[in-house]
Amino acid sequence: MAAQNLVLLFLVTVLSCFIAGATSAPPVIKGGYWPSWRADTDPPSTIPTSYFTHLFYAFVGVNATTYKLTITSTDAQWMRNFTSTVHRKKPPSKALLSLGGGNASPTTFSNMATNASNRATFIASTIQVARKYGFDGIDLDWEFPKDDQDMSNLAVLFREWRTAFEKEARASRRPRLLISAAVYFASSFFLSDVKRAYPVNAIRRYVDFVSPMCYDYHGSWEPSATGAQALLYDSTSNISTSYGIQSWIRAGVPPKKLVMGLPLYGRTWKLKDPNVHGIGAPAVGVGPGDNGVLLYFQIVEFNAANNATEEFDKKTVSTYSYAGTNWLGYDNATSIRYKVEFARERRLGGYFFWALGYDKDWTLTKEASRTWNRRY
Ligand SMILES: *[C@@H]1O[C@H](CO)[C@@H](O)[C@H](O)[C@H]1NC(C)=O
Ligand SMILES: *[C@@H]1O[C@H](CO)[C@@H](O)[C@H](O)[C@H]1NC(C)=O
Ligand SMILES: *[C@@H]1O[C@H](CO)[C@@H](O)[C@H](O)[C@H]1NC(C)=O
Ligand SMILES: *[C@@H]1O[C@H](CO)[C@@H](O)[C@H](O)[C@H]1NC(C)=O
Ligand SMILES: *[C@@H]1O[C@H](CO)[C@@H](O)[C@H](O)[C@H]1NC(C)=O
Ligand SMILES: *[C@@H]1O[C@H](CO)[C@@H](O)[C@H](O)[C@H]1NC(C)=O
Numbered sequence: 001m002a003a004q005n006l007v008l009l010f011l012v013t014v015l016s017c018f019i020a021g022a023t024s025a026p027p028v029i030k031g032g033y034w035p036s037w038r039a040d041t042d043p044p045s046t047i048p049t050s051y052f053t054h055l056f057y058a059f060v061g062v063n064a065t066t067y068k069l070t071i072t073s074t075d076a077q078w079m080r081n082f083t084s085t086v087h088r089k090k091p092p093s094k095a096l097l098s099l100g101g102g103n104a105s106p107t108t109f110s111n112m113a114t115n116a117s118n119r120a121t122f123i124a125s126t127i128q129v130a131r132k133y134g135f136d137g138i139d140l141d142w143e144f145p146k147d148d149q150d151m152s153n154l155a156v157l158f159r160e161w162r163t164a165f166e167k168e169a170r171a172s173r174r175p176r177l178l179i180s181a182a183v184y185f186a187s188s189f190f191l192s193d194v195k196r197a198y199p200v201n202a203i204r205r206y207v208d209f210v211s212p213m214c215y216d217y218h219g220s221w222e223p224s225a226t227g228a229q230a231l232l233y234d235s236t237s238n239i240s241t242s243y244g245i246q247s248w249i250r251a252g253v254p255p256k257k258l259v260m261g262l263p264l265y266g267r268t269w270k271l272k273d274p275n276v277h278g279i280g281a282p283a284v285g286v287g288p289g290d291n292g293v294l295l296y297f298q299i300v301e302f303n304a305a306n307n308a309t310e311e312f313d314k315k316t317v318s319t320y321s322y323a324g325t326n327w328l329g330y331d332n333a334t335s336i337r338y339k340v341e342f343a344r345e346r347r348l349g350g351y352f353f354w355a356l357g358y359d360k361d362w363t364l365t366k367e368a369s370r371t372w373n374r375r376y
Contacts, residue, residue: 029209029259030369031352033058033098039078042357044085049093051362051369055086056139058355059101060129064108067118068125069099083134096180097130100141109142113153123157123164130177137178137208144184148196155199162206178208185212185244185261187251200251207257209349212248214241215263218329220292223285226278226327229267232317232339240316241339245346260343260351262368264296264358266330277322279313279329287326295358299330317342333367340371 031054034047047055057079061070071079083095100109112118126138138161145151161179169176181203188197203210217239218227234240241260248258268287271277286292288302299321303310308323312334319332331339343351351368359365 028372029054029350031259033355035355036078038357044082047356048362049086049089049091051365052093054094054096056096056098057082058098060097060099061104062099062108067112067122069129079133094136096137096139097135098139098141102143106142106144110150113157119157119160123161127168140181147194151196151199155202158202158206180209181207182211182213185214186247200253203253209257209259211259211352212244212261214244214261219267220286224283226269226281226283228279228316228318228329230263230331232342255347256349258348260348262336262339262351262353264353264355264364266294266299266328268292268294269327271325271327274325277327297360299328300360333363336364336367337371340368344372
């Protein structure tokens with residue numbers, strides 16, 4: 001009898017641990033942006049949701065005169081398909097609607113955020129669209145607020161947005177819509193002529209998480225030397241992921257609210273001398289790709305086709321390859337593993353990838369997911 005009770009007690013304990021684990025908030029955000037312009041080659045059904053807890057539909061625009069979301073016919077075709085597909089998958093992922101992006105006008109966001117009536121129209125539109133198409137939240141990708149005025153308006157927007165989402169959740173008796181934002185790699189624009197810092201108090205209080213874009217540190221705008229576009233450490237400058245993430249933490253954003261960006265693409269140069277091929281080697285311009293940008297699967301193909309030499313640089317935590325005068329800087333599975341270990345050690349909320357469909361057979365996304373799950 002006593003032995004049976006012990007077995008029962010053991011089972012109850014195991015089961016309650018399991019239930020507690022299963023019902024608590026997801027302990028990690030494994031994010032991925034899905035470019036809707038690639039819908040025909042990479043439809044939502046092809047996304048392996050075991051590697052992603054949060055998927056972002058990229059992007060929907062904001063109308064510059066009405067400040068409502070602009071839903072194109074392509075968006076109308078894919079948004080519901082995206083949300084229902086990722087919700088029905090095993091395991092399911094959350095679906096967020098991402099607004100703006102690198103090609104959207106920052107002025108539209110600026111004009112919206114500065115005016116109370118425009119903010120109200122915008123917020124109402126985000127609720128209407130998110131609910132209509134079945135999204136779990138909205139992700140703001142304003143690249144970038146240009147000055148202190150934009151930053152303080154952004155704080156007001158976050159506050160009003162959160163209040164509106166809470167009110168809507170109470171009225172509709174549905175889970176509150178999430179608020180996230182893709183942000184600069186550092187908490188302030190310390191390299192720019194117009195110094196300005198993100199409104200960290202508003203982020204801490206009203207935003208579920210922010211996603212620093214930890215890439216594009218070097219590229220075609222610096223044609224005379226090779227550069228590691230997403231390096232973790234740089235002993236000679238503050239343009240690095242470790243500095244950027246630390247700046248957010250130092251500014252007061254809890255690590256749990258930081259979701260670190262990882263690129264699924266690289267940047268290329270033409271070497272001046274094929275025998276001088278380190279990071280920072282003299283270059284004469286951009287290398288292969290679209291203005292010196294190659295997607296990760298293209299890099300794997302390029303390396304194989306050109307018998308390129310690949311190097312992992314442990315000091316910076318970055319990978320590069322060279323073949324003749326071609327030089328490619330990117331992340332392979334080893335540098336991704338080091339970066340995800342860094343994110344875990346700093347107790348960040350997780351990581352995200354830009355962008356789905358750029359990986360080679362999901363190699364890097366799988367490596368990141370496995371690394372985060374590993375027991376230490
Ligand atoms: C923005 O909205 C206005 C008024 O509804 C419309 O005329 C215009 O075409 C829209 N712009 C875009 C880019 O959709
Ligand atoms: C999504 O679209 C695909 C066509 O690409 C279709 O096969 C699938 O059934 C759709 N899924 C949902 C949930 O609408
Ligand atoms: C705010 O925008 C509305 C309509 O977009 C306009 O009528 C109003 O004058 C603006 N308010 C200010 C203070 O600029
Ligand atoms: C990096 O930033 C710190 C302060 O955050 C500053 O003290 C230091 O001088 C900066 N280093 C470089 C190389 O700019
Ligand atoms: C590829 O490069 C390696 C050195 O990096 C060399 O040993 C090998 O012969 C090359 N193979 C071909 C097919 O060119
Ligand atoms: C990443 O690149 C380095 C240098 O070629 C290599 O040693 C390492 O095995 C690569 N990582 C993986 C997981 O393939």
